[in-house]
Amino acid sequence: MSKELTQISEIGEFGLIDRISKLFPVEDEGTALGIGDDAAVIVPSEKDILWSTDMLNEGIHFDLTYTPLQHLGYKAVSANVSDIAAMNGIPKQITVSLGISSKFTVEAVEALFKGIKQACSDYNIQLVGGDTTASAAGLIVSVGILGEVDPDRKSLRSGASKDDIICVTGDLGAAFLGLQVLEREKQVFQANPEMQPKLDKYKYLVERQLKPKARIDIIHELRDVGVVPTSMIDISDGLASELLHISKASGVGVRIIEDNLPIDSQAYDAAVEFNISTTTCIMNGGEDYELLFTISQEDFKKIEKHPDIHFIGYVHDKPNENILISKQEQVIPITAQGWKHFD
Amino acid sequence: MSKELTQISEIGEFGLIDRISKLFPVEDEGTALGIGDDAAVIVPSEKDILWSTDMLNEGIHFDLTYTPLQHLGYKAVSANVSDIAAMNGIPKQITVSLGISSKFTVEAVEALFKGIKQACSDYNIQLVGGDTTASAAGLIVSVGILGEVDPDRKSLRSGASKDDIICVTGDLGAAFLGLQVLEREKQVFQANPEMQPKLDKYKYLVERQLKPKARIDIIHELRDVGVVPTSMIDISDGLASELLHISKASGVGVRIIEDNLPIDSQAYDAAVEFNISTTTCIMNGGEDYELLFTISQEDFKKIEKHPDIHFIGYVHDKPNENILISKQEQVIPITAQGWKHFD
Numbered sequence: 033m034s035k036e037l038t039q040i041s042e043i044g045e046f047g048l049i050d051r052i053s054k055l056f057p058v059e060d061e062g063t064a065l066g067i068g069d070d071a072a073v074i075v076p077s078e079k080d081i082l083w084s085t086d087m088l089n090e091g092i093h094f095d096l097t098y099t100p101l102q103h104l105g106y107k108a109v110s111a112n113v114s115d116i117a118a119m120n121g122i123p124k125q126i127t128v129s130l131g132i133s134s135k136f137t138v139e140a141v142e143a144l145f146k147g148i149k150q151a152c153s154d155y156n157i158q159l160v161g162g163d164t165t166a167s168a169a170g171l172i173v174s175v176g177i178l179g180e181v182d183p184d185r186k187s188l189r190s191g192a193s194k195d196d197i198i199c200v201t202g203d204l205g206a207a208f209l210g211l212q213v214l215e216r217e218k219q220v221f222q223a224n225p226e227m228q229p230k231l232d233k234y235k236y237l238v239e240r241q242l243k244p245k246a247r248i249d250i251i252h253e254l255r256d257v258g259v260v261p262t263s264m265i266d267i268s269d270g271l272a273s274e275l276l277h278i279s280k281a282s283g284v285g286v287r288i289i290e291d292n293l294p295i296d297s298q299a300y301d302a303a304v305e306f307n308i309s310t311t312t313c314i315m316n317g318g319e320d321y322e323l324l325f326t327i328s329q330e331d332f333k334k335i336e337k338h339p340d341i342h343f344i345g346y347v348h349d350k351p352n353e354n355i356l357i358s359k360q361e362q363v364i365p366i367t368a369q370g371w372k373h374f375d
Numbered sequence: 376m377s378k379e380l381t382q383i384s385e386i387g388e389f390g391l392i393d394r395i396s397k398l399f400p401v402e403d404e405g406t407a408l409g410i411g412d413d414a415a416v417i418v419p420s421e422k423d424i425l426w427s428t429d430m431l432n433e434g435i436h437f438d439l440t441y442t443p444l445q446h447l448g449y450k451a452v453s454a455n456v457s458d459i460a461a462m463n464g465i466p467k468q469i470t471v472s473l474g475i476s477s478k479f480t481v482e483a484v485e486a487l488f489k490g491i492k493q494a495c496s497d498y499n500i501q502l503v504g505g506d507t508t509a510s511a512a513g514l515i516v517s518v519g520i521l522g523e524v525d526p527d528r529k530s531l532r533s534g535a536s537k538d539d540i541i542c543v544t545g546d547l548g549a550a551f552l553g554l555q556v557l558e559r560e561k562q563v564f565q566a567n568p569e570m571q572p573k574l575d576k577y578k579y580l581v582e583r584q585l586k587p588k589a590r591i592d593i594i595h596e597l598r599d600v601g602v603v604p605t606s607m608i609d610i611s612d613g614l615a616s617e618l619l620h621i622s623k624a625s626g627v628g629v630r631i632i633e634d635n636l637p638i639d640s641q642a643y644d645a646a647v648e649f650n651i652s653t654t655t656c657i658m659n660g661g662e663d664y665e666l667l668f669t670i671s672q673e674d675f676k677k678i679e680k681h682p683d684i685h686f687i688g689y690v691h692d693k694p695n696e697n698i699l700i701s702k703q704e705q706v707i708p709i710t711a712q713g714w715k716h717f718d
Contacts, residue, residue, distance in 0.1 A: 064423060068624070069532050070461035070608060071427035071522065076419035080407060084414035084504065085519055087472040091511030118413035129430040129517050161427065168434030169512025174472050176428055176519040179414065189412050265413060281411070 038138040048138060048164055052145055060158035062124055072160035074125060074178065080186065082179035084115035090170030098214045101140055103242040105147025108173045111268065113155050113246035114321040116179035118266035120187040120251060125160045126152070129174040131167030144173070155248060185255075187264035187325065192282035196262050196326035196347040201247050201340055204271055205310065206299040208317025210234065210241030212306050236298045244321040250341070257334045261325035270318040272366050276354060278326070285353035288345035288366065315356070315366070381481040391481060391507055398485075398492055403501035405467055415503035417468060417521065423529065425522035427458035433513030441557045444483055446585040448490025451516045454611065456498050456589035457664040459522035461609035463530040463594060468503045469495070472517040474510030487516070498591060528598075530607035530668060535625035539605050539669035539690040544590050544683055547614055548653065549642040551660025553577065553584030555649050579641045587664040593684070600677045604668035613661040615709050619697060621669070628696035631688035631709065658699070658709070 040048055049067070058066040065073035088094060088108050096104075109126060116123040128148060132141060141164075152159055157177075217229040231238055246266070254261065263282055265274045271293075279286050293314045295303075303310045326347055327335070335341050345357075354366040383391055392410070401409040408416035431437060431451050439447075452469060459466040471491060475484060484507075495502055500520075560572040574581055589609070597604065606625055608617045614636075622629050636657045638646075646653045669690055670678070678684050688700075697709040 064526075065531070070458040071425040071464070071520075073462070073524075073529065074424040074426060076422070076424055079419075081417040081419055081424070082414040083417060083468070083470065083519075083521065085470045085472050085506050085517075087474055087506045087508050087515070087517060089474050089508060089510050089515070092474075092509045115413040119416070121414070125426070127426065127428045127519065129428050131430055131432050131435075131515065163428050163430045163517075165430050165432060166435045167432050167512075167515075169510075172430070172432070172474065172510075172515055172517075174428075174430060174506075174515075174517040176426075176470065177414075178426065181416075183407075186416065188408070 040132070040134070040136060040138055040141070043138060045164060048141060051138065051142065052164070055145055055149055056152070056159040058158060060125065063158050063160050066158065066160045072125070072127070074160070077180060079180040080183050082116050082119050082121040082181055083177070084112060085174065085176040086111045086115065087172065087174040089172055095218070096171065097218055099242060101143040102147035104173065105144040106151045106243050108175045109148055109151035109155065110244050110246045110321055112175045112177040113151070113157070113248060114266040114268065116177055117246050117248050117251050117323060118264050119179070119181055120185055120254070120261060120264060121179040121181035122251065123155055123157045123177055123179040123248065125158045125178045127160060127176040128162040130162070130164050131172030132164070133167050133170065136171070155246065185260050187261040189263055189265050189278050189281035192263035192278050192284050192326040192347045194284065194347055194349040195329055197329065197332055197343055198286060198288065198324070198326050198345040198347060199341050200267070200271065200294065200322055200324050200344055201250050202320065202322040203294040203296040203299065204267065204320050204322060205303065205313030205317040206237050206240040206296050207244060207319040208313050209299050209302040209306065210237035210239070211319070213237055213302065214241060234298065234302060236296060237302055241319065244319065246321050247323050250323055253338070254335070259327060259331045259334050261327055264323060264325035267320045267322045267324055268318060270316040271324065272315040274324045275366055278324070279351065279354050282347070283351050284347045285350045286345055286347055286366070288356045290356055290358045292342060292344045294342045383475070383477070383479060383481055383484070386481060388507060391484060394481065394485065395488055395507070398488055399495070399502040401501060403468065406501050406503050409501065409503045410505070415468070415470070417503070420523060422523040423526050425459050425462050425464040425524055426520070427455060428517065428519040429454045429458065430515065430517040432515055438561070439514065440561055442585060444486040445490035445493070447516065448487040449494045449586050451518045452491055452494035452498065453587050453589045453664055455518045455520040456494070456500070456591060457609040457611065459520055460589050460591050460594050460666060461607050462522070462524055463528055463597070463604060463607060464522040464524035465594065466498055466500045466520055466522045466591065468501045468521045470503060470519040471505040473505070473507050474515030475507070476510050476513065479514070498589065528603050530604040532606055532608050532621050532624035535606035535621050535627050535669040535690045537627065537690055537692040538672055540672065540675055540686055541629060541631065541667070541669050541688040541690060542684050543610070543614065543637065543665055543667050543687055544593050545663065545665040546637040546639040546642065547610065547663050547665060548646065548656030548660040549580050549583040549639050550587060550662040551656050552642050552645040552649065553580035553582070554662070556580055556645065557584060577641065577645060579639060580645055584662065587662065589664050590666050593666055596681070597678070602670060602674045602677050604670055607666060607668035610663045610665045610667055611661060613659040614667065615658040617667045618709055621667070622694070622697050626694050627690050628693045629688055629690055629709070631699045633699055633701045635685060635687045637685045
């Protein structure tokens with residue numbers, strides 16, 4: 033590490049903003065004005081505008097001991113894109129507000145923005161503005177996102193009805209197990225800094241935790257086959273928590289078949305190693321950024337062969353009766369509440 | 376203080392969001408969906424969309440020892456509305472992302488949102504969403520705002536040209552002097568907690584610091600008389616810094632007449648008392664949230680009698696020649712850089 037690092041005070045806030053701006057020239061035709069004025073200017077289309085925001089705070093949502101800044105930037109964007117996907121929308125523009133401590137270097141901020149830029153490129157979105165300010169304590173990454181959706185294609189949490197089929201994308205629990213692996217390696221390293229972390233066999237899990245991808249691919253595929261989910265939410269707090277959101281907002285109940293819950297083989301092995309129930313990882317793990325949605329029975333044929341969509345249960349009309357049918361055919365109430373950072 | 380306070384852990388994150396949601400029913404016809412789903416849904420109009428964001432962090436932007444939470448909520452909204460005003464736009468919707476430490480009570484969060492609600496009412500805007508999360512350190516208030524503007528009426532920083540007249544609204548320096556008063560009273564109180572703060576004669580200054588108002592009134596008035604500023608910016612970092620932004624973005628220079636700079640009499644008296652030059656307070660104070668703008672010569676007659684718009688100088692065509700003509704007719708280069716939180 034012989035490279036010279038630059039203190040932010042050397043170039044100042046405006047110098048920093050100039051350097052960031054150069055990374056994000058406006059390439060999106062819906063953006064009339066990007067970084068550099070009091071507000072960005074967006075040209076509206078005929079579609080409805082989706083708007084969401086998500087804040088990641090050091091010491092709560094991430095630990096810089098094992099989180100590369102580039103991945104953190106990527107993840108902050110993915111978490112926001114995932115919210116737009118959950119409305120059945122397409123993401124368009126983001127703003128990034130950063131709170132950074134004085135110990136941060138210009139190079140560290142640039143690493144964060146390189147991850148943001150890679151995410152912008154992967155999701156085809158434009159960074160149009162934000163705010164860069166000091167933080168008295170840890171790093172704060174607050175991202176805002178605009179997206180768009182045809183008014184008749186939006187999927188709210190409130191649209192599920194009796195007999196709808198409950199679907200999830202990808203696999204669940206891996207991000208949570210990735211976090212367990214990273215936390216264990218951190219403790220090993222703190223006990224003996226000579227130790228090298230052994231992460232090879234957990235590669236998928238660690239990537240799911242550090243650099244998750246939002247499922248915009250699924251939104252395009254559903255559009256291609258003409259399916260509009262009757263309800264949808266992204267899985268950030270854990271499947272159980274998201275199921276309860278849909279059941280409450282829709283005034284229905286859900287019945288989930290444990291046998292149908294998708295888990296990756298690496299996650300399965302890690303759950304066994306950590307002696308945590310795989311179903312607990314799936315139901316309460318969180319941060320998978322997969323999509324949970326419901327479809328009407330008649331749409332089932334259109335996606336039944338999709339390799340990455342799993343049918344995990346169905347909707348019934350008894351509100352508050354949200355249950356999991358276990359592999360042993362036990363009936364277990366779904367009660368989990370997701371992350372509880374305030375305890 | 377016999378009232379029982381509620382810990383956030385007692386009602387949980389979702390319980391807290393439910394309580395906040397009840398404060399903000401959707402009353403805006405441009406908002407199709409407010410708080411409660413993965414994203415808000417906004418119905419676009421024919422106008423261009425303005426989007427800005429601004430983050431306030433405890434220990435950097437505010438000190439909770441003397442900042443009532445209700446005022447802080449109000450100020451966070453004002454700072455964002457001011458950015459929309461600075462584009463010659465009308466604010467429409469906001470999101471509020473909060474990072475709060477576990478010591479915060481539900482009542483404290485509600486006080487913050489009461490201030491936000493009052494601001495929403497004063498500015499006629501709708502809160503449509505946000506994010507409520509834990510913070511390992513201090514309070515974080517990150518607000519996003521959408522506004523709208525007719526495409527041919529927007530005022531950028533880059534539109535000033537030779538012979539334009541430079542205008543500012545209201546008076547300057549009071550917010551900075553209010554901060555000096557509050558900091559002094561804090562030190563007095565810390566030295567002797569029996570002392571009661573004496574703020575009566577600084578009432579205007581303290582209010583300017585704690586509960587500033589954005590000048591949307593001026594935007595409506597300019598519209599009414601048919602004036603579109605050739606350039607505009609809001610005064611958050613200090614007049615000098617904002618003048619340099621306009622001169623750089625427009626490729627021009629500015630010439631400012633010290634004698635024409637507006638200051639309130641309370642601010643003048645406090646500057647004398649604190650032994651700080653009034654011009655330093657005006658040029659470098661910051662946080663006044665007044666508007667700095669330029670108009671073409673032919674528009675001058677339309678606003679020359681406006682009691683709250685002051686004509687402080689003019690634009691010339693020598694870039695980088697930004698000067699203040701002092702009361703003694705000295706020529707002083709304008710070089711200030713606004714707040715430097717990173718030093």
